[in-house]
Amino acid sequence: MQTLPTTLPDWLTLLESRHAEAHINMGLDRVRTVKLAMGLTFDCPVIMVAGTNGKGSTCSMLESILLRAGYKVGLYIKPHFLDFNERARIKGSLATDAELIGAFNDVEAARGDVPLTYFEFTTLAIMHLLAGAGLDVAILEVGLGGRLDAVNVIDADVAIVTSVDIDHTDFLGTTREEIGFEKAGIFRPGKAAICSDPVPPASLVAHAEAIGADLWLLGRDFNYSGDKQQWNFGGRSQRRNSLAYPSLRGANQLLNASAALAALEVLRLELPVGAQEIRTGLVTVELPGRFQVLPGRPTVILDVAHNPHAASALALNLGNMGFHPYTYAVFGVMQDKDIAGVVTPMAQYVDHWCIAELPSPRSAHTGDLAATIAGLTPDDGKPGERSITEFADPASAFANAMSRAGENDRIVVFGSFYTVAGVMAARKSSSH
Structure with missing residues (x-):
């Protein structure tokens, strides 16, 4: 019987060494098997965010606004810059080493002889940690693509695709149409599927329609406008006027903020949020390493x-x-x-x-x-x-x-x- 590590750095070293040989094996069967063995389910709304760029910004804006509104928010975001703990945030604070070690132990106990990559193992551990944290809402950032990403073993109540561009061509394809199809893999029948890319690939739209997802498109179902001082959001039934610009700098941030507000409109009955909480949440949001x-x-x-x-x-x-x-x-x-x-x-x-x-x-x-x-x-x-x-x-x-x-x-x-x-x-x- 192998003795398990007792510190987070030792755990991470073990996972890296274990999977040095394991190439990314696209497919969710192994992750799904371990998820079922763990009984991993969320009893709160789940927002899942995929996209080539803008995922982290959109997740961080949602977290900031929902925390301001007094909700208990869990966030899985990646990669990390300095400490692995940055990947898991519970109620606005980084997960502790002890919490992560406990979650790693639980995955290890449940997986039996099922091999998992570093990313699959840590994703299951963090989702398990969030699922047991008594949250009002969980926000999960997709790592690579969407359809075959380990996060996608969870069914999201709201799925967002921020942008579709060419990246990770070895795994996702070489055209926006191929990549758009992979990202649309996080959409679910009857659930909101939000796309804030101004020119969504036809493959993404077709997949959403084929499975019967509730597709929200920028320019059709939601939009934004603005001047130098402030901006406005319009959704299907909600308008948000005189909003402050997000503290995250850069030309694309209103696209990301609009996707976040569309998601909040979808969840307005479960997670009502006021105008002031949106303003404050956008002004105070922080995300390292993005402009x-x-x-x-x-x-x-x-x-x-x-x-x-x-x-x-x-x-x-x-x-x-x-x-x-x-x-x-x-x-x-x-x-x-x-x-x-x-x-x-x-x-x-x-x-x-x-x-x-x-x-x-x-x-x-x-x-x-x-x-x-x-x-x-x-x-x-x-x-x-x-x-x-x-x-x-x-x-x-x-x-x-x-x-x-x-x-x-x-x-x-x-x-x-x-x-x-x-x-x-x-x-x-x-x-x-």
Whole structure:
């Protein structure tokens, strides 16, 4: 009999070692088997959120608003930056090590000889933890795709797809139509299926209609409008006027906020929420690493943009920020991403690239990144004012950018979660 770990880091190490060999095996049979063995069910409304970009923002806005309204809210969100506990939030606080260890023990006891990947195991554990926490509502973020994601063994009362773009092509397909079908896999017959993508793939709409889901489309069933000061939401039967802009910055946030408000309209009988709670919830919402502008000088922006859709949004936000003499980029990304598609929208804004290797076997090599960036750098007659420098890790790339940037310049840290997490960790250790 194997003795089980007694600390969270040891548990995570065990799960990683166990699944180093196990490739992502798409299919829900194993997860469903263990879910049934655990008797895992939710006795509160469940909101599930999938999408290429905007999932985390939408989940965080829902959590913030519902907490303001006095509800007991559980949130499963990923990945984490510094501590695994960030993935599980109960009533506004991170799950404790003890709570997570207890949930891991329960999954281990129930799974028998069923092999589970790291993601499947931890997803079951966190959903089990939330299901037993006496919640009024649970918000579950989908990891990859939707149809075959471990979260999808739960039937959501409201399912949201935020955006559909090209990412994870190895698993989800190479077109928006293929990927849209995968994401629509979280929809359920007779339940609300909300899509806040302004141009939803036909495959998503067709699947929702084929299974008899209650499809809410942006522009047909709900919409938003706004001026510089405030914005308005209109749903099927609810209007919300004179709303404050979300504290999460960026051009796409009203799409995400509108999806959140549509979900609250669907659940208005079970979870009534007032206008003031929506305003306050939107103003106070926080989400690390999504166009997060840190206090101080030079200006530092953290953004986990790692696909072309997210990089275009980041570039748009940089363009709206006002004048900075020079922009430094701390950038690292996985080799399976569309690197040229990520670099292209950013190239016009970045003067100095500090590119980093990441602590993952999937990391793109800095030599390859440098060649791609050099080929996409605009030829604007500023040769001496541009540079591309390679570093062994995000922390040293960031330290170099900080040493060179003037106080009126800006540093944008973007790409993989590993890039942003590496800089967050370096900043944390230097502040102690």
